[in-house]
Amino acid sequence: MITPFHGDEIDHKVLIGFIEYAKENRFDGLFPGGSTGGFASISQRKHADFLREVIEESTGLKLFAGICRNNIEETIEMGKEAIDLGYTNMVCINPFYHKYSEASVENFFDRVISALDSDMYIYNNPSLSGFRLSPELVGRLKDKHPQVVGMKDSGNDMEAFSRFLKIRGLKVYQGKDAYIHESIGQGAAGGVCSTANFALNTLLLAKNKADIESTKAKTKKLVDLVSHYEVPAIHNYLFRKFILNEMEPQNYVNSPFVDLKEVPELMALRENTILPVDTR
Secondary structure (H helix, E strand, C coil), rough: CCEEEEEEEEEEEHCCCHHHHHHHHCEEEEEECCCCHHHHCCCCHHHHHHHHHHHHHCCCCCCCCEEECHHCCCCCCCCHHHHHHHCCCEECCCCCCCCCCHHCCCCHHHHHHHHHEEEEEEEECHHHHHHCCCCHHHHHHHCCCCCCEEEEECCCHHHHEEEEEEEECCCCEEEHHHHHHHHHCCCCCEEECHHHHCCCCHHHHCCCCHHHHHHHHHHHHHHHHCCCCCCCHHHHHHHHHHHCCCCCCCCCCCCCCCCCCCCCCCHHHCCCCCCCCCHH
């Protein structure tokens, strides 16, 4: 989910609007503190504050707390804070920026998982983190740590995805919007997809609703269009524009991000975005 801001402060009113949008459209759960939420750009304190605000307002939705701080001690601290707030599902990506070996990444996960008494979901997103988790590494983590119950795979590699699915007892969620329908057909537990922040495309694909081929085509086009813009600015902008119906969204991202000056493909984005009925 997005982290809505007004300037550099969390926008509580918009957060409430987002949670209502998720409830009304029967989302199964929310993942605060992930990539689309811009977790790497916010302070540790604001990260924890956002997790608190989400859990206070999200009655009835399953919640998955993104806890990674790119540092073992801070990640463990964030996980413990999330547990104190009432979260039972943690999501953790591998450390990023530095060139880490597989042994170092495994050490990171070993220490974080061992320190937290909660279910853990491993997050694979090599395009952003710079490291690709292998099925062998995830399998070892699952074997060593019973609390590893699942993963979100945004690896953009369906061959590897099929191998993740073979890890016994692991729930695997697809993180790439265009692959959600194919993945669920192969046995994925579901999808955790960024365009759901402002569109119902992936929800309909996951639920296997009518007109699948048309929805798949729209979703692929939508993902291609969104990729031209800065993340997470585009997701915040489109939520406010399409769901909250703000005429000219402003001041909706935290520093150093800036508001999008223009969205030339706005009409194409709307044409390929399946919206809730009451926002058409």
